[in-house]
Amino acid sequence: MKLAIIFPPLPFGWTPVAPPILEYLAALTRRVDPSIEIELISASATPDAFDKLECDLASISILTPTAVPGYHIADGLRARGIKVVFGGMHASAMPEEAKSHGDAVVIGEAESAWPEVLRDFRAGQLKPFYRGEQLPLNDLPTPLYGKLGGGHQFRVINTSRGCPYNCTFCSVKPFFGASIRFRPIEDVVRDVCAIPEKMYINGDENIWWEGFEQRAIDLFTALKVAKKKWMGFGSLRPVLSPAGSRMLNAARESGMLTVWVGWDAISDESLTAYKANGKVGVDRERAVRTLRDHGIDVSLFYMLGSREDSLDDFKRSVEVADRLGVSMHPSLVVPYPGTELRQQYEPYLYKELGWEYYTGAYALFDHPDAAMTPEAREEAFYESSLELLSLPRVLRHMFKVPLSGFPYAHILSLMNQLPVRKGMKIAYEQWKASKKAVGEKQIIV
Template identity: 35%
Template sequence: MRLYLVNPSNPLVSIVNFEESRWNRYRVWKPLSLMVLAGLTPSEWKIQIIDENLGAPDYAALPRPDLVGITAFTSQANRAYEVAAHFRGLGVPVVMGGIHATMCREEAMERVDALVTGEAEGIWPGVLEDALNGRLQHRYDGGLADIKDVPMARHDLLNRGYACGAIQTTRGCPLNCSFCSVTAFNGAHYRQRPVADVVRELRMISEKYVLVVDDNLVGTRREHVARAKDLFRAMAHADLGKKWFAQASINFADDEELLALAAKAGCVGVFIGFESPTPEGLREIGKKFNIQKDRDIHESVRRIQRHGILVAGSFIIGLDTDEPGVGKLIAETARRHGVDNLNALFLTPLPGTRLWDLMKSEDRIALDAFPGDWKYFTLTFPVAQYKNLSLEDIIQEMITCDWSFYSIRRILCRVWSSIWQRRKPLVSLVGNFSYRKNLRLNRKSYADFQSYVKTHVST
């Protein structure tokens, strides 16, 4: 039996266009969820994982499969349906899962043979058994999996074309920000894989650099941090030779022992969501966690960096509290915080979030010709109506923010600072020039987007 597991692409996301920028190779990670499902698949299935981020194959030239499984974020949904339609036209049953299928069930169920909602690990073997016996059901509800029983991902199935490997050690995030669908999909309960399993899987990854895809690596509570320390100790003791990046909250900076252990275990960078330069903005999105205890953000960032760990900061443009000038304010705030990289995104209402419910109730979702318009829900296009910023205004704010932070002078200053402080200057250089290279591509994308909105969206 032949099984294809497909991660669809989105041609509007410039970072996957390797031909346009060789730096993009360092910003694409493997579809880990498909690799985990492959690890759960019985040996009678011949598995091929197809990651369209490396280029979509000629499906017509491939051997006909017996079953196709597709995962998709919201921005991949339209392409996912195209792939599904191709295989269904050949009489091949298609199963779709992932966060978009879970949040937009009725839409997805109209376009595939079987739908898997929630986390699929607990029910995937049953789906395959039903497929083998010709009794595939129309819907399977996975809920939340017990990740203590999740097997090793099949890293061997995707061992070429990537600069970074990928691994997951925890699921769930207790912060529940209004714009984020993680809590709705993975729950607020913080779940951890056994430390020994994580170390064993890291040994299986061929790449030197690894992205830890956890939404919040160290959690928010004392017991979460204690577990993270145990993990880092085990990684350091195993002497894996890996360099890794992770996502965490700003409390990552609060424990010197945690930082020292992370650095010893190979941490070279951490991605932190600062989200807004103002307390009002943080309160709007439900992320007061960042300003608790009168936190000094700059000092927190420096504390992380003193351990040789780079800090990438994420901010959002388009909050109701944002006014003209917010782009420059974010760039200056990021500079004052001292972050090594800035990732500014447009406020995007994703299905399943409180933000979606609010904006939908207020008729503020500007692009709503679904499923076609899902391709713009990448967080890099302003798909909503914003309180104090017009379409032209918010795009200009983003351009101002990005070009201010990623000017050649400021990039060189940050790289020099990394050299002076012995803080991964090569990684800093790659990250900064990767972002800057794509800024030129973004200008054309914004122009095309504005043209599309003017043509297709009624005002």
């Protein structure tokens, strides 16, 4: 039996980050049945892999922005008699939709469901739906690093699942639950030491949680043995806690170079509407300065164009970057399926826009401000984004990276921003072409 594990192409091109589901699901498969032949496909890196793909079963993990190309891949494989099973956040939120393009759908986490999927497939009795449980994370296998080609330079490690915060825009809590489940620290260290590269990414929703600062300190202290550099994603509130300084020192000593922080919104009104105040804390600018004072570079990701935002917020994002000395990575608001924000925005959604528009580069809903037309929001988004990612700014920011991280942090700064810059330019050209095509069609009509 041969299994192909597939991650569909990203909207705006290849990135150096290996999709973590590929090598991890390969390890789960190897544990269940070592006799299964496995092929991993990151479609952004190898888009022509499907022309000659031969397998018995294909597993396709989809996010909302990759759902449409994932369905296209599945339709092509099924036309050749290959069975397809879907998984991932989008498939879990929209299982009936995913099932219309596949033979089976895994809803939720894979560990409890995947062995049954493989057994049923061998028996010729695939069920339409499998529901994964939210289990303790005490016995996860080490991903099969090195099995994936494509020139990926970063592997992703996860140390926990779940999120107690109530941010309306986020899919993590609906998918992984409200309780934080931690992996044993020794298992995390084992997996980090197995990574072939010298740098990696901690892919947790949050690398440090309020109330669990000591656990973070213990993890970071243990990770020093790996002697690797890394970046992660973290909230701001724990940074200013009584244990915050010790925690940041431990993170830095463990090799942490950069933290990506959810700034979430420029305006306080949008931050409140998103219910994200609890995550960012009472003084987010002081928290950012504290991170930088501890030798950690900071990148802020945030959303623009919500129903509470104005056009001024697009311009203010550039001011925030200049004032704090950080890199900024914006997105237009995306009401993902399965989230509270999706329910709130349902009456205002542009229903004619399919999932291929859910990339963070399109206005997806009506706005109460007449000046915030879809075209105005999208144009302001590209204008501010391309300014933030302009080559002079990217280079200037590299020189603002704390010297304590030289040279790895400076290289990482470029590797973080340049692919995003390239993707943004691709998205902008696609946007201009689509607007031009619409204009020409209107003239002809």
